[in-house]
Amino acid sequence: MTDVLAVLRVLGMLLMLFALAMGVPLAVSWWMQDGIWPVYPVSMAFTLLVGGTLVVALRRYQRELQPRHGVMLVTMVWVLLPLFATLPLLLAYDQIGRSLSFTHAYFETVSGLTTSGSTVLPSLDTLPVSVNVWRTFLQWLGGMGILILAVAVLPMLGVGGAQLFKAEAAGPIKDTKLTPRMTETAKGLWGVYALFSLACVVAYWLVGMSPVDALMHMFATVSLGGMSSHDASLGYFQSMWLELVALVFMLLASCNFALYFVALRKGHWRGFWRDPEMQATLVALLGGGVLVALLLWAKNVYGxxxxxxxxxxxxxxxxxxxxxxxxxxxxxxxxAPVFMLxxxxxxxxxxxxxxxIKMVRMLILVKQARREMTRLVHPHAVQPVRLGGAVVESGAIFSIMAFMLVYGGTVIVLSMVLLLTDLDPITAISAAIxxxxxxxxxxxxVGPSGNYTTLTDFQLWVCTLGMLLGRLEILSFMALLTPAFWRR
Amino acid sequence: MTDVLAVLRVLGMLLMLFALAMGVPLAVSWWMQDGIWPVYPVSMAFTLLVGGTLVVALRRYQRELQPRHGVMLVTMVWVLLPLFATLPLLLAYDQIGRSLSFTHAYFETVSGLTTSGSTVLPSLDTLPVSVNVWRTFLQWLGGMGILILAVAVLPMLGVGGAQLFKAEAAGPIKDTKLTPRMTETAKGLWGVYALFSLACVVAYWLVGMSPVDALMHMFATVSLGGMSSHDASLGYFQSMWLELVALVFMLLASCNFALYFVALRKGHWRGFWRDPEMQATLVALLGGGVLVALLLWAKNVYGxxxxxxxxxxxxxxxxxxxxxxxxxxxxxxxxAPVFMLxxxxxxxxxxxxxxxIKMVRMLILVKQARREMTRLVHPHAVQPVRLGGAVVESGAIFSIMAFMLVYGGTVIVLSMVLLLTDLDPITAISAAIxxxxxxxxxxxxVGPSGNYTTLTDFQLWVCTLGMLLGRLEILSFMALLTPAFWRR
Ligand SMILES: [K+]
Ligand SMILES: [K+]
Known part of the structure; x- marks a missing residue:
């Protein structure tokens, strides 16, 4: 029990930081005079109050966090921050006289913070601009959170990413003695993220977006969130140059940020270009794109x-x-859409x-499968699985395997639950994925021209759960459900 | 090259045996006077001729087969036997003045021998009875082939089943010193299969089928093939008792035949009831059945x-x-249908x-995943994966993992290819699965009331490939594609 209290204290501190983040839409609301600025101070005050109360009331429970606390904290953060994030949304909708249910608001904020980017809000173009800034800014925060979670926090806590991280020994971390201390790693990643963000917002502005549109779409791009301030998504702009900017920054953001950090610090990019995961990611994305382009051409969809x-x-x-x-x-x-998904x-x-699942896991599994095929013919051949020159330990492979199984099981179970609600199979399975x-x-x-508004509340909750599970990399969440977790 | 010749010699012997199997529809054709008996001696003669030629011409290449030869032989058998099995079909259709393309005939015989049981033949009820006997008899042969392949041949050859087999140490094989020599194991399994077949045909006859219908549906039941001599499948009979007989024998045939063999020889069934895979299979089948029944009741489909x-x-x-x-x-x-599939x-x-995939693989993977979850919380906990008391070696887990990946990859690739032919997603993906x-x-x-006739030739070939890959347990087939296989 005292464990939970210690974790709640840290959560309180994070809540106070999160309250400060509401200053961004507040500033936009003032600047653009969209008429709903009081919404933000109220939300901030309430969030600060709750966070502050936790910190003060639990000040005696300050202690070093252990792996199991990490799992607890991460889960709480991803479940509870969206809860507080709904405050500005709910208040703003009240202010402008439209209705918004809690289910819809929570879906929207979870979608933002997990960088899913699905929306249940109709008529985005007619919303006060600061509301759209808040929605899209959540993605940017979430994207940063994921970076830190995946690269700095989780490995340190021995959770989920850890074994994977060891497996990536060929990557930049081991090579360059990237300090394992959380703060410095985190700072480095923030730096790269901030750099990309700045470059992206300028680029969007240069190809013709208004500054605030550039800001919001930068939030959606570098976080790989994809939530737009327009019902027509990026199609609103009908600009090839703008698509090109989005393309470049999506490609940049889909590679390992630690690679950039190390390359920038070392001043040369050899390690970057040699990283097998980066190569595979780019080949999959661009190769897949060319294949689909050929398909579209061959089937006479476009010239x-x-x-x-x-x-x-x-x-x-x-x-x-x-x-x-x-x-x-x-x-x-x-x-085409099936392949993309x-x-x-x-x-x-x-x-x-x-x-x-992430490319590195897939690479390791494929290499492992290839090794097994060799063993079918030469049963006594002993070769370790290698990635980028380094040996991948058995423990890492086991961990990846478990992750894949739980991942697959989650998609199947969520699909089944959605099917139980009589959603058609295509919608149900694709929504789960x-x-x-x-x-x-x-x-x-739930295709690109529709949105999730047509789903029932129950179906939205299933999707909300799916986004949270996906973002928490599932396995760390599942740990909470094992009896071993709650035993000392 | 001489390897291939040695394998072809064995294939020749198997072809000669296969020719003899055509005596079954020949006997039925004489007995029931369906007017197409000459079809069978012609097919037999041709098959005997080819087989005999191979055996005689390659008599100098007699040698002990090694693992790699096993993979080659097994692949050849499952690809080539259906080819010769099309002879009676094609000749019979010619005889009765209906048309049948080679693509359709090969699909049908592959479907039979792999015990898939899909059909592309319309108006089954109007076919000469011996044609239906031949179609359904192929399943029975295939079912027996699978048994011997999975339990006797593959482990001996160190292919596919082998690592799995070691993993099943808790099962009957190790317990009871079931002799590893292929011939005796095979005999034991044949014995059980023959016993089930006899019991099944009698039971079907007792609940009202004609003797020849009882025979054909026995072929379809104990092999888990499901190919009927009626367009309406088992629905033709509209009999609950008959469904009950089918149910019992399907359940019997879905457990490990070696368990029955050992239990019958030892005279007690303790090992049988304690087998974790058997338990899981029955729980999944009957538990799943009850769940779907509840769904059907809850949704008012039936009383x-x-x-x-x-x-x-x-x-x-x-x-x-x-x-x-x-x-x-x-x-x-x-x-319901998604869940069943x-x-x-x-x-x-x-x-x-x-x-x-087989239940034992799933059990081992689930246990492995559970162990990983414990490790998230207690990183230094070392516990082996156990199944039925015995430790599952890492090698077995790796092999299962590779199998799962290749299996999943096969389903995805085949689905994609079917989608490329503009089949709708539900049909494409379900046909692949x-x-x-x-x-x-x-x-x-391709649902239960339709059949595969609506597919194009190309789509049928994709499904034919899918059935062959599935039956060959994919991985052993994939071994053929690795360079290591063809290197000495
Ligand atoms: K997204
Ligand atoms: K079948």
């Missing part, structure tokens, strides 16, 4: 140039788990802001 | 008794990879006549 433009953009968008759309790709041959499960790198991978748009009723 | 009857029967039928149907379950809430991937035991698991009926256009 060759439009096929290339739309094919590559949407494959990269969906497979990086961003989910921007400029056309309704559900009108394409059905192989499949890719979203594996294409992004670990340590990126993307969702899914799109939620767990934090993509956003799926197929059928 | 409670009909829900139980149809729910349990069809879950067992699909999940054991049999594929009999008495109603069109695609009219049920869509969760999912179960078909995992429910049957290794060493049964069923398809899919139903083919690789050797179930037969899928969903959409």
């Amino acid at each position: 060759p140039l439009d096929a290339l433009r739309h094919g590559v953009f949407h494959v990269v968008s969906v497979a990086t788990t961003t989910g921007f759309a400029t056309v309704d790709y559900l009108h394409w041959p059905v192989l 499949m890719l979203s499960g594996v294409a992004t790198s670990a340590g990126s802001t993307g969702g899914g 799109a939620s767990v991978n934090c993509v956003g748009p799926g197929m059928g009723g | 409670p008794l009909d829900a139980l009857r149809h729910g349990v029967f069809h879950v067992v039928s699909v999940a054991t990879t049999t594929g009999f149907a008495t109603v069109d379950y695609l009219h049920w809430p869509v969760l 999912m179960l078909s991937g995992v429910a049957t035991s290794a060493g049964s006549t069923g398809g899919g 139903a083919s690789v698991n050797c179930v037969g009926p899928g969903m959409g256009g």
